[in-house]
Amino acid sequence: MSGDAPLRADYVIVGAGSAGCVMANRLSEDPDVSVCLLEAGGHDRSLTIRMPAALGVNTAGGRHNWGFQTTPQTHLDNRSIYTPRGKGLGGSSSINGLVFVRGHANDYDRWETEGATGWNFQNVLPYFKKLENWHGPASDHRGTSGPVHVTTRPADNPLDRAFLAAGPQAGYATTDDINGRTQEGFGYFDTNIHNGERQRASAAYLHPVTPRTNLSVKTNAAVTRVLFEGERAVGVEFVSGGRTYELRANREVILCAGAIKTPQLLMLSGVGDPKHLAEHNIPVIHDLPGVGQNLQDHLEIHLHYKAPATAALNREMLPHRLAKNLTQWFMSRTGPATSNGCTVGAFLKTDDKATHPDAQIHFFPVYLQGWIPKPRPHGFRLGIGTLRATSVGTIKLNDGNPASSPKIDPNYLATEQDRTDLRRCVEMAREIVAQAAFDGVRFEELDPGQSVQTSQDIDAYIRKEAGTAYHVSSRAGWVQMILLLRTRIPECVA
Ligand SMILES: Cc1cc2nc3c(=O)[nH]c(=O)nc-3n(C[C@H](O)[C@H](O)[C@H](O)COP(=O)(O)OP(=O)(O)OC[C@H]3O[C@@H](n4cnc5c(N)ncnc54)[C@H](O)[C@@H]3O)c2cc1C
Numbered sequence: 001m002s003g004d005a006p007l008r009a010d011y012v013i014v015g016a017g018s019a020g021c022v023m024a025n026r027l028s029e030d031p032d033v034s035v036c037l038l039e040a041g042g043h044d045r046s047l048t049i050r051m052p053a054a055l056g057v058n059t060a061g062g063r064h065n066w067g068f069q070t071t072p073q074t075h076l077d078n079r080s081i082y083t084p085r086g087k088g089l090g091g092s093s094s095i096n097g098l099v100f101v102r103g104h105a106n107d108y109d110r111w112e113t114e115g116a117t118g119w120n121f122q123n124v125l126p127y128f129k130k131l132e133n134w135h136g137p138a139s140d141h142r143g144t145s146g147p148v149h150v151t152t153r154p155a156d157n158p159l160d161r162a163f164l165a166a167g168p169q170a171g172y173a174t175t176d177d178i179n180g181r182t183q184e185g186f187g188y189f190d191t192n193i194h195n196g197e198r199q200r201a202s203a204a205y206l207h208p209v210t211p212r213t214n215l216s217v218k219t220n221a222a223v224t225r226v227l228f229e230g231e232r233a234v235g236v237e238f239v240s241g242g243r244t245y246e247l248r249a250n251r252e253v254i255l256c257a258g259a260i261k262t263p264q265l266l267m268l269s270g271v272g273d274p275k276h277l278a279e280h281n282i283p284v285i286h287d288l289p290g291v292g293q294n295l296q297d298h299l300e301i302h303l304h305y306k307a308p309a310t311a312a313l314n315r316e317m318l319p320h321r322l323a324k325n326l327t328q329w330f331m332s333r334t335g336p337a338t339s340n341g342c343t344v345g346a347f348l349k350t351d352d353k354a355t356h357p358d359a360q361i362h363f364f365p366v367y368l369q370g371w372i373p374k375p376r377p378h379g380f381r382l383g384i385g386t387l388r389a390t391s392v393g394t395i396k397l398n399d400g401n402p403a404s405s406p407k408i409d410p411n412y413l414a415t416e417q418d419r420t421d422l423r424r425c426v427e428m429a430r431e432i433v434a435q436a437a438f439d440g441v442r443f444e445e446l447d448p449g450q451s452v453q454t455s456q457d458i459d460a461y462i463r464k465e466a467g468t469a470y471h472v473s474s475r476a477g478w479v480q481m482i483l484l485l486r487t488r489i490p491e492c493v494a
Contacts, residue, residue: 009036009216012236012249013256014223014265017091020256021201022131025147028215035215036247037206038238040222040257041088049094050197051329053337056371058095064088065095068260068405075413077463083408083472085258089219090200092258096470098198098340099362100150100190102128102179104347106356107388128179134190141180147204149194150179153343158311158441159365159380160344165437172348172432184357186346193340196333221245224402226253226269228285239402259472263292263395264406280400293474295393297410299422300385300469301462303429304367306443312378313341313366341366341373350386350424358387359425360469361432367446379446382433384425385469390415395474410472419459422466426458 011027013020016039024037041064048057049064058064061084068083086092105121112120129143135151136142142150155161167174167186175185192199209215221240226233227248235248255262266272270285272292277284309315316325316336328335341364347357367379393411398404413419426448433442444450448461 007036007245007247009034009247009249010251011035011254012247012252013037013254014236015039015091015255015257015261016089016202016206016217016219017086017256017258018093018201020254021090021093021205023254023256024215024217025205025209028209028212031212031214033214033251037215037217038221038223038236038247039089039217039219041086042219044089044094044200044202049090049200051337052098052191052193052196052198052340053325053329055095055097055198055340056368056373058086059084059371066260066405068408071407071409073410073412075419075463076466081410081412081468083260083468084470085260089206089217090202092470093192093201094198097342097362098191098193099342099345100132100148100179100192102183104183104356136177136190139177139180141177147208148192149199149204150190151193152188152190153193153339155188155343157313157365159307160363162437162441163344163363163432166432166435167346169435169437170432172346175347178345178347183347184349187344189342189345189362191340191342193338196329196338222402223257223265224268226255226265226271228270231286259295259474260395260406260408263474264397265402266291267397268400268402276396280397282400292395292406295395295408295410295472295474296389296391297393297412297472298385298387298389298469299412299462299466300362300383301422301426301466302368302447303382303384303426303433304379304446305433306367306377306379306446307365307441308443309378311365311441312380314373314375314378317373317375341368347387348428350421350428358421359428360385360387361429377446382429384429386418386421386425389418389421391418408472410468412466413462419462422462423455423458426462
């Protein structure tokens with residue numbers, strides 16, 4: 001520790017991602033309280049953050065991304081799955097896919113039946129409305145005065161239009177508002193793009209309140225542990241510029257470090273399963289075996305098709321067009337670089353027995369290598385995956401070093417149901433692309449390709465190619481984020 005006297009704030013918030021930015025904004029509305037927000041990463045001003053079409057750059061790696069890897073996944077040919085998470089102001093909202101989707105109403109109602117009292121859809125709807133500034137037609141399901149701008153863009157190319165038309169041809173419904181009364185069906189995605197730029201959480205919740213003197217935001221400040229007096233959280237220790245500091249909380253310590261780093265930080269601080277903590281010689285402050293349990297994520301699998309050069313957006317990457325598109329964005333924040341590439345999509349049921357959609361399609365009128373579009377081949381992608389995967393995994397410590405990655409094991413496809421549902425997703429995607437609406441704009445299937453036909457072939461393709469849909473979460477993590485460490489650790493964290 002440095003010899004400096006400890007710093008102090010009423011509320012200490014760890015992590016300036018989607019959750020942390022909201023907490024910092026709302027708590028500092030009261031001028032009589034002081035709030036300090038600590039963020040391990042840096043600023044959010046990079047052009048690759050602000051330009052929607054550049055999202056693949058930060059998804060692939062770099063300083064705005066923690067770039068985690070999972071443990072080898074038994075049901076994915078023992079592959080370690082690359083797991084990006086945002087690092088810096090805005091957190092993952094500064095590197096994410098920009099698609100704005102609420103959960104389905106039934107899922108919130110289910111949360112309540114599973115014990116999250118008060119979290120039914122009717123109760124959460126006012127908060128969804130409060131957060132958004134929806135630019136679409138008036139609706140009693142949408143808000144128009146919140147800080148988060150939500151926009152759609154027209155399906156202005158033949159591939160997006162073919163996709164929208166193929167849905168009804170394949171027997172599926174359409175929806176005129178995926179975040180409205182009816183989520184199920186084919187429709188336009190909403191995005192967090194405003195005035196041609198990414199609306200990350202920091203732009204919506206931090207930038208506008210910069211003048212508040214009771215809010216201090218510290219970047220490049222990595223919290224290494226929560227400090228306790230007995231069982232009471234009283235502050236945090238953090239490292240910045242090679243020095244170690246203590247920051248004391250008069251009222252609360254609020255952990256918003258995300259679904260991966262929050263449980264790691266808790267365990268490093270002595271909150272977790274005593275047996276696991278003992279493996280790393282960490283003294284137990286609070287015996288809470290639920291920390292790091294119930295990790296959940298879902299997978300997505302990509303299908304690619306060749307398409308005419310005049311239809312696919314790969315042509316926008318030709319050097320002369322790329323130069324024009326970048327110039328246009330720099331000059332006026334207009335043109336193709338204002339798009340995240342995913343204007344339309346669908347929420348579908350893999351099975352008639354499902355009460356509400358359990359599969360999602362992201363449609364991209366462009367062939368992508370990873371997330372990077374290249375000038376060739378000309379094509380399009382369907383990213384399809386399930387929404388209520390049943391496999392459950394864990395976050396554990398690799399070691400006692402806060403700078404290390406924890407051991408992330410989502411245990412993907414551990415259940416037969418998850419394997420069946422994802423196989424069905426591939427079949428559904430192919431049925432949709434086979435519709436007449438795609439005639440003339442759909443050429444050969446590139447991935448998985450015509451050689452992949454039987455259930456065994458599809459399963460093998462999934463094992464070889466499926467990746468995270470980037471929504472790692474956990475029931476314990478969720479409760480931790482909201483309730484964490486007021487004065488004593490709540491029992492319900494487990
Ligand atoms: C590549 C990608 C694509 C996605 N696409 C979409 C999408 O299109 N639509 C959608 O709705 N969701 C998407 N998501 C998910 C969404 O962005 C996240 O669910 C959401 O941002 C999580 O918010 P959070 O506050 O829990 O965590 P985060 O936003 O990840 O914030 C956690 C913050 O804590 C900081 N932190 C961590 N440890 C420490 C520490 N020890 N000290 C200080 N700071 C720390 C991190 O640097 C980070 O800034 C995507 C995510 C990713 C990664």
